[in-house]
Each structure stands twice: as C-alpha cells, then as structure tokens.
Amino acid sequence: MNQDDNILLPGQPVTIPNGAAPDLGGGLYLKDGVIRASLVGKLSRVGNTLTIPRPRPHPPAPESVVLGSVIRLSPLQAVISITVVDGIPLPQGEDFTGVIRVNDVRATEKDKVKLGECFRGGDVVRGIVLSLGDSRSYYVSTARNDLGVIFATSEAGATMDPVSWQEMRCPKTGKLEKRKCAKPDGL
Amino acid sequence: MAQITSFDRRRVNGPDDSFPPIFSDEDQPGSSSSSPLQRESRKPKDIRPIFLQTGLITQANGSAYIETGNSKVVCAVYGPRQAKNTSYSEKGKLNVEVKFAPFASQRRKVPNRDAEDRSLAVLIHQAIVPSVRLELFPKSSMDVFLTVIENDGIQSCGTAGTIAASAALADAGIEMLGLVVSCAGSVMSNGEIWLDPTTRELEHSRASLTLSCMPALGLITNVSQTGQVTPQEAIQCMDACEERCSDIHMVVASALHKNQSAL
Numbered sequence: 055m056n057q058d059d060n061i062l063l064p065g066q067p068v069t070i071p072n073g074a075a076p077d078l079g080g081g082l083y084l085k086d087g088v089i090r091a092s093l094v095g096k097l098s099r100v101g102n103t104l105t106i107p108r109p110r111p112h113p114p115a116p117e118s119v120v121l122g123s124v125i126r127l128s129p130l131q132a133v134i135s136i137t138v139v140d141g142i143p144l145p146q147g148e149d150f151t152g153v154i155r156v157n158d159v160r161a162t163e164k165d166k167v168k169l170g171e172c173f174r175g176g177d178v179v180r181g182i183v184l185s186l187g188d189s190r191s192y193y194v195s196t197a198r199n200d201l202g203v204i205f206a207t208s209e210a211g212a213t214m215d216p217v218s219w220q221e222m223r224c225p226k227t228g229k230l231e232k233r234k235c236a237k238p239d240g241l
Numbered sequence: 242m243a244q245i246t247s248f249d250r251r252r253v254n255g256p257d258d259s260f261p262p263i264f265s266d267e268d269q270p271g272s273s274s275s276s277p278l279q280r281e282s283r284k285p286k287d288i289r290p291i292f293l294q295t296g297l298i299t300q301a302n303g304s305a306y307i308e309t310g311n312s313k314v315v316c317a318v319y320g321p322r323q324a325k326n327t328s329y330s331e332k333g334k335l336n337v338e339v340k341f342a343p344f345a346s347q348r349r350k351v352p353n354r355d356a357e358d359r360s361l362a363v364l365i366h367q368a369i370v371p372s373v374r375l376e377l378f379p380k381s382s383m384d385v386f387l388t389v390i391e392n393d394g395i396q397s398c399g400t401a402g403t404i405a406a407s408a409a410l411a412d413a414g415i416e417m418l419g420l421v422v423s424c425a426g427s428v429m430s431n432g433e434i435w436l437d438p439t440t441r442e443l444e445h446s447r448a449s450l451t452l453s454c455m456p457a458l459g460l461i462t463n464v465s466q467t468g469q470v471t472p473q474e475a476i477q478c479m480d481a482c483e484e485r486c487s488d489i490h491m492v493v494a495s496a497l498h499k500n501q502s503a504l
Contacts, residue, residue: 061501062373063494065419065457073446081416083374085458092374092416094497110302110414113321113381145302148322168484189329 062091062106070104081106111144114152114192118183119202122152122194124173131155132173134181134194151191154181158195159234171220172234178205180236202236252343252352257383259349279444280307280435288424288437289397290483293404293496295412303413305405305496311393316405318413321381333378337366337385339402345392347440362387368403368423368453368463374416383415394439396425396449399465403453408493413501419455420497421462422489424482426450428470434478436485450475452482456490 062068068082068089078084081093084106091097095106114120114136122134136150137143144150157164159172173179180201181194195234196202199219208214208224216225216235223230248254272488283289289310298304301317324334339362365387369456373383387402403423410417427438427446435442438449448468454461461483466475 061498062422063457063497064417065455083416083418085418090419090457092418093414094411094501108414112414113323113378148320150323186329189327189380192380 060096061094062097063094064092065091066091068097068104076102076104079103079105081108082130099160100124104162107160111142111148112139114139114150114183116183116185119180120152120192120194121178121185122149124175124179127169127175129169130167132179133191134179135140136192136194152183152194153183153187153191154179154196155192158193158197161197171232173203174206174231174233176207177203177233196234196236199237200239202234204236204238206231206233242304248354255343255349258471263346274415285433285435285483286481288438288489291404291489291492293408293492295408295496295500301409301413303409303410303411305399305412306363307405307408309397309401311391312397312401313390314387314398314401314405315390315484316385316387316402316409318383318385318406318415320383320413321378321412321415322383324380324382327382329380331376333373333375333380334382335366335386336382337362337369337406338381339365339387339389341389341392345389358389361363361395361402361460364399364451364463364465365402365406365487367465368399369406369410369421371462372407372417372421372455373410373417373461374418377479381411383413383450385409388495392440394425394437394443396443396451397437397439399423399451400425400437400453404489404493408496411497419457419460420490420493421453421455422486422493423451423453424485424489425452426478426482428468428474428478432474434474434481436481448474450478450482452479452486454483454486456487 083092093106120136120142121138122136123136124132126133132154134152136152156167159167181196184193184195187193189213206214210226212226214222214224219235221230222233292308295305297306298317305316317497339358385406389398392398400423407421426434426436427449430447448470452464453463
C-alpha cells in the first residue's frame with residue numbers, strides 16, 4: 055500500500071522536497087502556482103530536475119537521437135523512416151518520416167557532399183532531430199562524429215564494417231563502399 | 242432489395258430481423274407495473290456501481306474497459322503517431338471515434354445508419370480535449386476508439402465513454418492536465434433529479450444533462466443538456482453530478498493505481 059502512495063496520477067499535486075525550487079522536466083506542469091503531475095508514474099529527481107520518467111514511445115522532438123532506415127534517396131535529400139526515438143522503439147507501423155538534407159550530412163565541406171556517396175537505400179542511420187520540419191517530415195542531421203550510417207549491407211549482401219569515417223568494407227569481397235559512417239561506440 | 246443493399250460481406254451478418262426475447266413479467270424488475278416515478282434498487286442521487294480496468298487491449302498504446310450496470314464500453318488509444326495528409330500544426334490532434342456494436346441496443350442496429358455514434362463522439366471529444374496537453378505533441382495525432390458493447394441509457398454511454406477514454410489516455414502515457422470524469426442526470430417528469438439514468442428511466446424524463454469535469458483541478462470541461470429544464474433544475478443537477486464526479490474520480494484513480502502496481 056505504501057508503494058501505491060508513490061504513484062502519481064494526472065492532476066495530482068506534487069509535494070516538493072525542501073530546498074531550492076527544482077526545474078520541471080517531462081510529466082509535470084505548473085498551474086496557478088501548484089506543481090502537478092500529468093502522467094501516471096513515480097517521481098524521480100535527476101540533479102535539480104524533477105520528472106516522471108516515461109518509458110512509452112513518444113514522437114521525436116528537437117535534439118532527440120533517432121534511428122531510421124533510408125527509404126528514398128535524391129541528390130538533394132535522403133528520406134528516412136524513423137523507428138527508434140531516444141532509444142525507445144516505436145510501435146510497428148507508427149514510424150515517423152525524417153529528411154536528411156544534403157547540407158546536414160556532415161559538418162565540413164558541406165558543398166562537396168554527394169548523397170549517393172553517403173547513404174544507400176536500406177542503410178540504418180543514427181541522426182539527431184534538428185527541427186520539426188514541414189508538415190510531412192522532421193529534419194534530421196548526421197553532422198557529428200557519432201552520427202551517420204551504423205548498419206549497411208554491401209552489393210554482395212554482407213553486413214559491412216566501417217573502416218574510416220567515409221568508407222565501409224564488405225567482408226565477403228573486400229570492396230570498399232562509400233558511406234558517412236557513425237563512429238562506433240567505445241572507440 | 243433493401244436487404245441486399247444492406248448486406249455487408251466484411252461483417253459477421255446477423256439475421257435480417259431480430260427481436261428482443263420475451264420474458265415473463267416477474268423476471269423484469271422495472272416493468273411498467275410499478276410506478277415509473279419511484280426509483281427501484283437505488284436512491285435518486287445514486288449511480289450504478291462502476292467497474293473499470295485499464296490495459297486490457299495489449300495491441301493498443303492504452304486501453305480501458307468500463308461497465309456501469311448494463312452499459313459496457315471499451316476504449317483503445319493509439320498514438321501519438323505522425324499526422325498524415327495534414328498541414329503543419331503546432332498542436333497535436335485528438336480523434337475520437339465511437340461505434341455501437343450491432344447488438345448494443347434493444348433492437349439490432351445496422352452499423353453507421355444514424356448519427357448517434359457521431360454525436361456521442363463529439364461529446365466525448367469535447368469532454369476530454371481540454372485535459373490533454375496537445376501543445377506537447379506537435380505534428381502528431383492520437384486516436385481514441387470506443388466501442389459500445391451494451392447500451393443502457395445513452396447518457397451513461399457518454400459518461401462511461403468519457404471516463405474510459407480519459408483512463409485509457411492516462412494508461413497510454415499521454416500527458417494530461419488531469420483525469421476527466423463524467424456524470425449524467427435527468428430531470429424526471431415530476432421534477433425530481435435522478436442521476437445515471439437507464440434507458441427505461443430516460444423514457445420518463447423531461448430533460449437530461451451530462452457534466453464532465455476534472456475533480457483534481459476543480460474544472461468543468463463540458464456540460465451538455467437536452468430537453469426542457471428550469472435554470473434552478475439545471476444548477477441542481479450540475480451540483481449533484483459534480484458531487485458524484487469526485488466519487489467516480491476515486492474509482493478511476495484506484496483502477497490506474499492497481500494497473501500501475503501490477504506492472
């Protein structure tokens with residue numbers, strides 16, 4: 055029963071622990087000077103920020119790290135289907151559409167980017183959401199070392215390994231293919 | 242000819258005509274033999290007991306099943322998903338759809354014939370939309386699907402639907418200002434106010450009123466009224482409904498607590 059008491063419900067006032075006024079994170083709101091919960095869940099405090107953590111999938115927001123696969127390529131933009139937002143997979147069929155424009159692929163020599171040498175259809179890409187974009191898609195950027203292609207198959211059909219930030223090697227044929235690779239974690 | 246046009250291959254088709262079973266008189270508690278102006282089995286300001294459970298539909302992001310007396314409603318919430326074919330919108334969109342099961346009413350109903358389900362959907366949408374923090378869901382839409390399994394009093398379908406939709410939204414983890422609960426009352430022909438009327442009781446009512454509110458915040462989200470009432474009666478009815486709403490809020494809260502601690 056005591057555990058039940060820690061679960062907050064939408065609209066329930068939150069009693070703030072003593073000390074400096076905390077910042078409000080997700081799942082909380084301030085109305086008429088009272089902090090209230092807007093989700094079902096338990097309160098957690100990280101640093102000076104109070105939140106109700108939400109394990110459920112949510113739509114991308116600016117600064118979210120997303121994973122998606124390339125579904126369409128044109129000289130100007132790559133269209134990706136976003137399936138994971140901030141590490142939480144979206145339900146089947148509820149993917150969001152993202153667009154990587156040619157000048158959002160990398161941070162340097164933006165004008166020399168050829169999209170065909172950075173992505174191919176079916177590649178899985180890690181990116182960061184720049185903005186909400188237009189009515190149809192979110193704008194995504196890969197202009198960071200840890201962002202880019204994280205999974206790709208070669209023409210021979212094998213999963214390739216990254217060898218540099220611009221190239222991947224096929225383990226079957228040994229051929230090099232051009233990709234904008236993400237720096238693997240822990241390197 | 243009419244029968245052929247109404248035949249829908251995609252559904253399990255019932256018989257062309259169906260009739261309610263005929264019960265012997267003693268089986269029917271509220272039969273016309275007793276005075277229609279004397280409420281049986283409960284007091285005028287009492288509502289039928291509510292059973293509410295969330296998270297029954299595993300495919301949906303959030304769901305709720307509610308039963309009050311003979312009124313039974315299921316609700317499923319999907320989303321937030323990307324709104325397709327719409328222009329850019331800073332706020333999210335909430336879609337509410339209500340469907341009556343063909344067997345929900347006394348007589349078998351052909352689906353999508355009357356506007357009853359759509360007007361109920363509008364009522365439920367108006368009741369819950371002020372509570373949802375749509376500004377946090379740009380470019381997204383959320384779908385709320387309600388199915389009326391059994392209908393005993395159209396008002397109670399609306400109230401049960403509102404409660405179920407709000408509980409399902411909370412279950413889906415969609416940010417809300419507060420839980421919305423709803424209560425209906427009807428003014429009987431003798432001027433008495435009966436809360437949560439059944440179909441049979443509605444036949445003897447002069448007017449009815451549905452009130453939806455967020456008891457946690459003390460805010461009313463929607464009031465809808467049909468029929469003829471004096472202002473005093475309407476205010477009396479709203480007060481009675483609001484009082485009951487805090488009881489219903491406890492039911493919703495305990496259902497959500499139960500589901501959350503079972504995880």
